[in-house]
Amino acid sequence: MLKGLLDLHNLLRWLILILLLVNIIKNYADLKKPFAKAHKKLGLWLMICAHITLLVGLGILAVDLSALADKSGIMSNEALRFKFVEHPVAMIIAIVLITIGKGVAKKDISDLKKHRKAATLFLIALILILIMIPWSTSSLVPGM
Template sequence: MLKGLLDLHNLLRWFILILLLVNIIKNYASINKPFTTGDKKLGLWLMICAHTTFLVGLILLIIKLTQLPAGVSVMKNDALRFSFVEHPVAMLIAIVLITIGRGVFRKNISDAKKHTRAATLFLLALIVILAMIPWATSSLVPGM
């Protein structure tokens, strides 16, 4: 079960990265165009995928926390601190940025500002995610 959840978490990561890139490019390319239903739906798919990945990650975190031996200090061990503190907090920040970026269309501002704000928030989320993915310990292709 743990391997399946980890593979799902890794697979969803790629969907988030692709959707972030598509959203960023689309919003920057559409700055002088109206904010369309397609823009809203693309942001919605990104937000759904990001929240689903976060929930799977939380389940993995809880399972791994229950498997830690008694007396282990998470904060003194770099690898454990990254896995149990830094990575989840950074991903929570990225999810918040994605959610705020998705909600920009509700604001009563010009379409150009909507596109700019959404793209900027999505870009910040992308930077946070790329910085905090454990590239060295995770497989590039899920299941491998």
């Protein structure tokens, strides 16, 4: 079961990265165009994938934490601290940024400001996610 959750988490990671790139490019490319239904739908898909990934990640975290015998050494061990503290906190922050970026569509501001704010929040989230993905310990392809 844990392997399946890890594979799903890994697959959703790639979907989020692709959707972030598409959202960022589309928002920057359409700065002088109206904030359309397509922008809202792309943001919604991104937010849905991010929230599902968060739930799957929290499930993995709970299973791994319950299997850990000595929880007192988490903060002193760099690998454990990254896995149980740094990675989850950074990803929650990134998902909050994605959610706020999606919510920009509902604001009563100009379309130019909507595009800029959404793209900026998505870009910050992308950078944070890229920095905090455990590249050395995760497979590039789900299931491998």
